Amino acid sequence: xxxxxxxxxxxxxxxxxFLFLTFFSLCQARNCDKEPDAPKGRRLRPLLTRSNSSxxxxxxxxxxxxxxxxxxxxxxxxxxxxLLIGLPANGLAFWILAAKTKKISSTLLLLNLSIAxxxxxxxxxxxxxxxxxxxxxxxxxxxxxxxxALFYGNIYCSIxxxxxxxxxxxxxxxxxxxxxxxxxxxxAVCVSFAIWFVVIAAVIPFLLTxxxxxxxxxxxxxxxxxxxxxxxxxxxxxxxxxxxxxFAIPFVVIVYCYGAILIKLMGKKKDLHHIICLFVLVxxxxxxxxxxxxxxxxxxxxxxxxxxxxxxxxxxxxxxxQAFGSFSACIDPFIYYYTSKEFRxxxxxxxxxxxEEDRQTSGRTSDKPTSGRTSDKPILNQSISHH
Numbered sequence: 001x002x003x004x005x006x007x008x009x010x011x012x013x014x015x016x017x018f019l020f021l022t023f024f025s026l027c028q029a030r031n032c033d034k035e036p037d038a039p040k041g042r043r044l045r046p047l048l049t050r051s052n053s054s055x056x057x058x059x060x061x062x063x064x065x066x067x068x069x070x071x072x073x074x075x076x077x078x079x080x081x082x083l084l085i086g087l088p089a090n091g092l093a094f095w096i097l098a099a100k101t102k103k104i105s106s107t108l109l110l111l112n113l114s115i116a117x118x119x120x121x122x123x124x125x126x127x128x129x130x131x132x133x134x135x136x137x138x139x140x141x142x143x144x145x146x147x148x149a150l151f152y153g154n155i156y157c158s159i160x161x162x163x164x165x166x167x168x169x170x171x172x173x174x175x176x177x178x179x180x181x182x183x184x185x186x187x188a189v190c191v192s193f194a195i196w197f198v199v200i201a202a203v204i205p206f207l208l209t210x211x212x213x214x215x216x217x218x219x220x221x222x223x224x225x226x227x228x229x230x231x232x233x234x235x236x237x238x239x240x241x242x243x244x245x246x247f248a249i250p251f252v253v254i255v256y257c258y259g260a261i262l263i264k265l266m267g268k269k270k271d272l273h274h275i276i277c278l279f280v281l282v283x284x285x286x287x288x289x290x291x292x293x294x295x296x297x298x299x300x301x302x303x304x305x306x307x308x309x310x311x312x313x314x315x316x317x318x319x320x321x322q323a324f325g326s327f328s329a330c331i332d333p334f335i336y337y338y339t340s341k342e343f344r345x346x347x348x349x350x351x352x353x354x355x356e357e358d359r360q361t362s363g364r365t366s367d368k369p370t371s372g373r374t375s376d377k378p379i380l381n382q383s384i385s386h387h
Contacts, residue, residue: 057217058226061309065316066135066222076131078323079124086329087121090114093333093343096350101342105188106168110336110343112192113161117329120154123147124326136220137212144212144223149203151322156246157199158328159290162282163250164191165339170257173275174264202246205238240301247294251286258282278338281331289328292321 058066065071094114101107126147130137137144168188172179206224214221258279265272296318300311336343 058215061312062226063218065312066218066220066225070316071131071319072134073132075319075323076128079128079131079326082326082329083121083124083128086117086326086332087124089333090117090121090329093336094118096343096346097336097340100346101340103185105184106165106172106340107342108185108188108192109161109165109168110339112195113158113165113332114336116154116157116161117332119150120326120329123150127151130223134220135222135225137223138221141210141212145207145209148211148224149206152206152242153199153203154329155290155293155325156202156242157195158332159246159250159286160195160199161192162285162335163253164188164195165335166254166257166282169275169278169339170261173261202242236301239297243294243298243301247290251290254282254286274338278335281335281338285328285331285335289325289331293318293325296321 094111097107097111097114123146126139126143139147168184171182171184211224212221213226258275261275262272262279265275296314300314300318337347338344
């Protein structure tokens with residue numbers, strides 16, 4: 001087995017285990033009851049009491065969190081900033097990658113990453129409205145399931161594409177002769193389809209299980225924030241699998257690939273500016289965006305039998321980590337810039353064109369008064385000579 005086959009087989013193994021875990025989780029999810037009684041897993045764990053009606057009532061601690069400043073003002077402001085920056089930036093990146101660059105392996109992977117970020121940007125307005133409106137979901141159960149699935153799907157779709165981009169860079173720079181003989185463009189297409197298939201399969205539990213819930217003593221409907229009863233603790237295994245296969249293993253692969261690239265290029269005394277910037281950006285994305293939420297998710301999975309108030313405090317921190325993790329959609333355009341030389345060229349030419357247009361516009365504006373004064377001179381002279 002060559003050195004190249006070792007990192008390449010990692011995503012394939014992860015995909016198979018990921019799919020097995022997903023279908024196992026779905027089989028276990030069939031045992032979940034509709035009515036909440038003794039919630040398990042990773043979301044707010046309320047102390048539920050039966051009211052006079054058929055619905056349950058939320059305790060005051062969970063109500064305080066759902067109506068507090070953090071979830072109704074701070075979180076939607078963070079998501080609004082991400083939407084205002086990330087959506088236009090990824091929209092521009094998608095246009096450049098789709099229409100202005102050659103469809104080589106790295107470009108195809110970057111294009112798919114931008115699609116994932118754009119899909120995430122499309123559901124952010126729903127999440128912003130949900131939080132601003134007091135954590136009240138008005139868009140129905142189906143959209144709640146879709147939003148939850150896209151929210152988690154974007155995280156792990158981004159991680160898997162970043163891993164594949166690092167593998168593509170590794171093959172290109174560490175094994176250049178092998179890279180020339182491999183059908184990398186076809187491989188990138190197949191890998192992209194495989195990632196989308198794996199991610200869709202991984203978020204199926206969100207699509208097939210109840211996500212929204214309403215209660216007798218509050219006038220709002222939550223989406224994904226409060227758990228429903230489940231007889232088996234399948235959620236803990238599911239989220240633990242997400243952390244290990246969707247975060248930990250890709251992170252190790254990325255560090256290995258960029259470490260090998262840096263060692264290879266330092267030995268040849270080549271310019272390391274772009275590869276170092278790329279490595280730092282990817283590392284920052286993992287450390288600042290993906291690590292906090294996945295570490296807390298890991299702790300949730302391990303400490304599923306902890307006290308209810310401890311569980312809820314951990315979930316509050318998790319919601320904050322999720323919000324800051326969404327900033328990866330704002331960092332990804334910079335990763336495109338340092339990954340693709342053609343993308344850098346197109347961005348620089350677009351910036352230069354904008355500057356040139358501004359210069360020409362300002363030049364035409366400044367010329368107008370001058371041309372007006374010069375054209376008035378003959379008329380003035382004619383009137384003087386006439387008199």
